[in-house]
Amino acid sequence: MANTVDAPQITDNFIKKLYEKTKPSLSFQSTVSIDFISWKETLKAKVKELLGEFPQPASLDPQLLSREETERYIREKWLIQSEEDCWVPLYLLIPNNIDKRRRPAILCAHGHGPYGKDSVAGVHFNDPNRKAEIAQHNYNYAEQMCEAGYVTAAPDWRSFGERIAYQNPFVDRDICNIHFLQHLILGRTLLGSNIFDGMRVVDFLLTRSEVDPERIGCMGLSFGGTMSTYLALLDDRIKAVDIICYATTTEHYAISRPNFCGSQIVPFLYKYADVPDVIAAIAPKPLLIESGASDTCFWIHSALKAHQIIKKAYEASGHPENLWIDVFPGEHGFSGRMAFDFFNNFLRQSTHN
16 A cells, blocks of 8 residues: 555545445356346446547548658558547658458557657667567567557557657646546546547548458557457457456556556546456457566566456356466566467458458
C-alpha cells in the first residue's frame, strides 16, 4: 500500500478492507455454473455501460501526411477524424511487393510512454532515447509484424504522443489522469473514448484495398494490452488478439501496489468484474497472453492467477485450443516467441486467403 501506517484513520487501510469486502457480482468464478455465452454477453454489456457514452462517428476524412519506402515495407503517416473535432494520427505500414490479394491486418496499440505510436512503428528519428525505448521493450511490433507480411496500423491514443505534442505541461501530474477527469466531467471516460478511436482505426483499415476485412487482429503492450483487451471484447471485427504484459488482478495493480492511470480506468469495474474476468469474456476468440517472468510492472504471480481464470473460461467456451499463453524469460516487453505463429495460425490460415 502507498501508506502503511497502522492506524484506523488511514485511508489506504480502509481501501484495502473495502477491497476485501467487495465481491464482483459477475466474476467468472462466481458464475461458472451458468451458461458461458449468457455470462459473456451480460459482462460485455455491463463493461460497455460502465465505459460511458460512445460518441457519434464523424467522416474519417483521411489525410496522407507522409510516405517513405524501406527495403521491406512502406510506412505512411495518416490523420483521420474519429468524432467531430477529434483527430487521430497513425502510421500505416504496408509490406513491399504486396500482390492483389487482401492481407491480414493488425492494429498495434502503444503503451504508456512519451513517444506513443512512434516506437511501435519503428520511428525513432535517430534519437538515442527513442532507440533505447524500442530496444528495452522490443517495442517496434508494428514494424516487426509488417516485415512478417501483415498490414499494420499504429495510432496515438488520447493523452499520448502527438496528441499531447509529445509533452506534458503539468509538473508532477500524469496528463492522462487529468484527461480522465476532464472526460468524466463532460460525460465520457477516457478509456471509452480511446476504444472508440481504436474502432475508427479499424474503420480506416476497412477502407484499404490491401486489407482483408475478415482477418483483422490487435496487439499491445501494457496500456496497449488494456486497449487490446477492450477492443477485442467489444469489436467483433477483431478476430485474434495478443495481450502483452497486462494480464493481472485488481488486487495487485490497483490495491496492493497502485500501478495504473486514468487512461486504463473503467469506473466501478470491480463491483462487477476483475481484470481476468474481462479478458476471459473475450473467449472463444483466439487469444495470446504474453507475461514476463521478471516483469516488475505486472508481476508474474498476479499474471499466473489471471491465467488460471482465463484458462477455465476458454474451457467453458468449448475452445481451449484458442488460448495460447507465453510466460517468457524477460521483463516488461514484447516477447514475440509465439506471436508470429499465433497470428499466422488464426489470421493467415483462413478461408479468405
